[in-house]
Amino acid sequence: xxxFRSLISVGLAGVVVAAGIVLASCASLESMVRPVPPEVSxxxxxxxxxxxTTASLVVDLExxxxxxxxxxxxxxxxxxxxxxQSFLSGANPERLSIGPGGQESITLPFEFxxxxxxxxxxxxxxxxxxxxxxxxxxxxxxxxxxxxxxxxEQSGTMPVPRPPRPELRAVRLDSLGLSxxxxxxxxGVENPNVFAxxxxxxxxxxxxxxxxxxxxxxxxxxxxxxxxVTEIDVRFGLRYLEVGAGVYQLLRGAEQLEYRFEGLSxxxxxxxxxxxxxxxxxxxxxxxxxx
Numbered sequence: 001x002x003x004f005r006s007l008i009s010v011g012l013a014g015v016v017v018a019a020g021i022v023l024a025s026c027a028s029l030e031s032m033v034r035p036v037p038p039e040v041s042x043x044x045x046x047x048x049x050x051x052x053t054t055a056s057l058v059v060d061l062e063x064x065x066x067x068x069x070x071x072x073x074x075x076x077x078x079x080x081x082x083x084x085q086s087f088l089s090g091a092n093p094e095r096l097s098i099g100p101g102g103q104e105s106i107t108l109p110f111e112f113x114x115x116x117x118x119x120x121x122x123x124x125x126x127x128x129x130x131x132x133x134x135x136x137x138x139x140x141x142x143x144x145x146x147x148x149x150x151x152x153e154q155s156g157t158m159p160v161p162r163p164p165r166p167e168l169r170a171v172r173l174d175s176l177g178l179s180x181x182x183x184x185x186x187x188g189v190e191n192p193n194v195f196a197x198x199x200x201x202x203x204x205x206x207x208x209x210x211x212x213x214x215x216x217x218x219x220x221x222x223x224x225x226x227x228x229v230t231e232i233d234v235r236f237g238l239r240y241l242e243v244g245a246g247v248y249q250l251l252r253g254a255e256q257l258e259y260r261f262e263g264l265s266x267x268x269x270x271x272x273x274x275x276x277x278x279x280x281x282x283x284x285x286x287x288x289x290x291x
Contacts, residue, residue, distance in 0.1 A: 040063050065102050072097050077136070129159055181251055190229045195271045204234075259287050260282075
């Protein structure tokens with residue numbers, strides 16, 4: 001009788017163990033087959049090239065499959081908006097299989113002209129920043145879940161580089177003699193950007209009444225702070241025999257001078273992506289003659 005009871009106890013223990021194994025196996029199997037949506041993230045949006053006419057933007061995306069089975073990225077589409085206006089869009093219809101526990105990276109490049117972007121955004125040419133937004137819509141095929149749509153989005157701003165604008169603002173008569181005069185011209189250089197510039201070269205020539213009054217260059221290294229006008233004074237002498245006999249009378253009585261200002265400016269932006277550039281300078285008009 002005791003031996004029989006022992007056999008019964010052993011048998012019950014085996015049943016309990018077997019049941020535990022079955023339940024554990026079922027739980028494990030359930031965890032293996034229960035589908036989980038993939039994880040998508042927009043890792044980075046970065047400027048890779050920037051100049052005074054175009055910009056290049058790169059979007060880095062990452063897809064993670066947390067499941068123990070493969071899933072399929074059926075397709076994805078993307079939209080770049082500028083100032084809340086759709087600017088660039090496209091789609092990739094190619095399927096991509098992502099293995100169990102796997103990851104895939106996708107890079108989307110965008111390149112566009114600022115003039116076109118400003119036109120689409122209905123903004124004036126004086127704007128020095130643009131707000132942008134990148135939206136990517138993924139469509140996955142996940143076993144037992146079917147088709148899943150997962151969007152990601154990121155917004156930001158980018159500068160719109162603009163060349164500094166030199167302008168002859170005034171000419172001051174410091175002294176007036178019978179054969180020569182001493183003058184100072186004030187050149188205002190406007191930097192409309194959200195970053196600074198450094199002047200590498202600013203060559204100029206001032207013409208008044210068709211005669212060249214002065215030519216020269218401004219020393220390299222002059223810094224132009226962001227969103228400010230920097231005034232630079234240039235002193236020069238004027239000999240009447242070299243520029244015309246009527247200059248003496250002009251300087252005595254004129255309140256302004258009809259001029260033409262020609263030159264070349266080379267500037268280096270204080271921005272890691274924007275290279276140094278040269279810009280021609282050509283202006284004409286009337287400038288005050290101060291005494």
